[in-house]
Amino acid sequence: MRGKSLWTLVSVLVLGIVLGTAMRAAAQESINLRFSSFTPPMHFMNAKVFTPWIDMVDKKTNGKVKIKLFPGAALGKPPDQYDMAVKGVADITWGICGYTPGRFPLATVMDLPFMVPTAEIGSRVAQKLYDNGTVASEFKDVHLLMLATPPPMDIHTSKKLVKVVEDIKGVKVRIPSPVIGKLIEKWGAVGVGMPITEAYLSLERGVVDGVIMDPLTFWGFKMNEVTKHHTRLAVSTSLLFMAMNKGTWDKLPKDVQKVFTELSGEWLSADFHGKIATEEVAASWARLEKEEKHIVYSPPARDLEKWTKTVEPLLDEWSKEMESKGLPGKKVLEEALNLKKQFEKK
Numbered sequence: 001m002r003g004k005s006l007w008t009l010v011s012v013l014v015l016g017i018v019l020g021t022a023m024r025a026a027a028q029e030s031i032n033l034r035f036s037s038f039t040p041p042m043h044f045m046n047a048k049v050f051t052p053w054i055d056m057v058d059k060k061t062n063g064k065v066k067i068k069l070f071p072g073a074a075l076g077k078p079p080d081q082y083d084m085a086v087k088g089v090a091d092i093t094w095g096i097c098g099y100t101p102g103r104f105p106l107a108t109v110m111d112l113p114f115m116v117p118t119a120e121i122g123s124r125v126a127q128k129l130y131d132n133g134t135v136a137s138e139f140k141d142v143h144l145l146m147l148a149t150p151p152p153m154d155i156h157t158s159k160k161l162v163k164v165v166e167d168i169k170g171v172k173v174r175i176p177s178p179v180i181g182k183l184i185e186k187w188g189a190v191g192v193g194m195p196i197t198e199a200y201l202s203l204e205r206g207v208v209d210g211v212i213m214d215p216l217t218f219w220g221f222k223m224n225e226v227t228k229h230h231t232r233l234a235v236s237t238s239l240l241f242m243a244m245n246k247g248t249w250d251k252l253p254k255d256v257q258k259v260f261t262e263l264s265g266e267w268l269s270a271d272f273h274g275k276i277a278t279e280e281v282a283a284s285w286a287r288l289e290k291e292e293k294h295i296v297y298s299p300p301a302r303d304l305e306k307w308t309k310t311v312e313p314l315l316d317e318w319s320k321e322m323e324s325k326g327l328p329g330k331k332v333l334e335e336a337l338n339l340k341k342q343f344e345k346k
Helices: 002-028 044-060 078-087 106-111 119-131 178-187 196-204 215-220 246-251 254-262 265-290 301-311 313-324 329-345
Strands: 031-036 065-070 092-096 143-148 154-157 172-175 190-193 210-213 229-231 240-244 295-297
Touching (some): 044 065, 044 215, 044 254, 078 092, 078 240, 106 119, 106 329, 119 143, 119 265, 119 329, 143 246, 143 265, 178 313, 196 210, 210 215, 240 246, 313 329
Parallel strands (some): 031 065, 031 092, 172 190
Antiparallel strands (some): 143 240, 154 229
């Protein structure tokens, strides 16, 4: 009997050790998340923003959260990124709001001409419009990590340097959003809509003569190989989002949610992404001129005023269009312009 009791005790101890080890292993098991990016691996957003951000999440969670980045549209096409976050095709995605026309009507206020002077200011305005509830309802089916804007876009052409408004008439230009499409019409150019992933071949084959693109995305898609002339206008930008699937968010432990909260919102949008992007722009222009030997043209104030005056009516048109749909376009436009002035003064 004594031997049997001893065996039972040993068995209980061994079982306890096994269960304890299993429980500790389970507690330490990594949370693996998939992050979809439609841009190439070395694109600015992947190399300078997302990869460092992933490392920060790893460090702040003590290795508990492992995020794998899938660049190059490996998990889905550029226009599908938001729905991929909604449906859980990926746990985290980022994309351009303008790729799905009509999906985020009020948020397109950030696409309006000359609304964004720098990536930092534009991102701060965009995130504030979400945080104060102005455009929040348009992103209710995801857990939003940030709204931001890239640096404002410029005109990049393959054969012809565009100096004044008259120079762009009849030029076929790839457009990233409907708002910029209207802007192009005001200038007398021909807007051609297509995903950014098709821009390189379209320029190479002459399907389009130019693109409107920010100086950083420019390098990510090797536009330096198919364009030679660049007109610095800062005409507009495209609002971008970074979103997490709601189910993924709900399953995260509270301490992990806290880390994501600390590393998202205005900090991620403007203080991290926005500042880095703004600093990179100057280096991009210098590289084009000095290393690539391209022609970079900055219109003088007199000519720049002509560019801006041709598109001023678009702001009023946008507001009226929103109001016609029962949306508070006038209020949202005023809020965006007020925030812009506020952040420009700081």
